[in-house]
Amino acid sequence: MKPQGRQHLRRLLNWEEFDELRDARRSILLDTLYDSVIFAVGKGFPWVEVVQVVKFTEELLKETKGCSITEAVTILGKKLRDYQKQFNVTHLLALCDYFHNTFIRHYRLYQYVLSQDQEVNLTVAHVQMCAPPQPLPLTDGTDRDVWRHEQQVAELSTAEVEKRTNMLVLKETLRMEQAQMLQKAFGVEEAPGQLQPRPTLRREKALERLVSEAIHIQIACLQELLQYEIQAAFDILDLRLQKKTLSLSAPPPPLPCITTGPVALEDSPKASKANKGKKGKAKK
DSSP states (O other), rough: OOHHHHHHHHHHHTTTOOOOTHHHHHHHHHHHHHHHHHHHTTOOHHHHHHHHHHHHHHHHHHTTTTTOOHHHHHHHHHHHHHHHTTTTTEEEEEEEOHHHHIIIITTTHHHHHHHOOOOOOOOOOOOOOOOOOOOOOOGGOOOOHHHHHHHHHHHHHHHHHHHHHHHHHHHHHHHHHHHHHHHHHHHHHTTTTGOOOOOOOHHHHHHHHHHHHHHHHHHHHHHHHHHHHHHHHHHHHHHHHHHHHHHTTOOOHHHHOOOOOOOOOSHHHHHHHHHHHHHHHHHO
């Protein structure tokens, strides 16, 4: 309500619009006049006297500008005597107490703000505010324990997929390493400098050595792959066992809200007995 009231008072005083941040002196002066209006209305002043209070405040601020506090008290007393015909005794005393407790008590502050030019160093930044997204209905939500259980199951499933993926990657890596090693072993025997004719026995021994080396390479790769597959199988079985344990200890789903109305009179045992008694009496 205060911002609207201040703007309405500004229009009644025929003031032009001003920047509240950059023109702090005019803003504080408007606050002072507005507070005097609130004071007068709160004390039950009639509207004619409320206008006089605003006029009194504006004149007092102008006449005391640059004066000492002693001079300000003297000016205040003189103006109260000048306005004796505008207010009754009760309202005049209330006006005197109001300015003594506000203007005179904080006189140096009023003088500092309203009399001296202030150096304004103001930086204005325009920040774009983004409203948060509209939350989903609570009925579409998930219970906290159920959500945690689902997260744990999802983590175990992800770990199992990673194990299987790593095993496939290792298979491909070992296959490429095996091919490179075999190519290197066969390439040494087929080097250009060693293509001259050899005796049959020497060629058989060289071929036997190549076959033995190729078998050794394949066995080494298969042994490494087998060890990893066995370890991966145990890890996957352990993950599945954890998932099975989680599924057995899963929290029960929340029960739906059931609105129970008052029990029908015909359905209660007492009501049925009473109805039977009434029917028996009617037959009699």
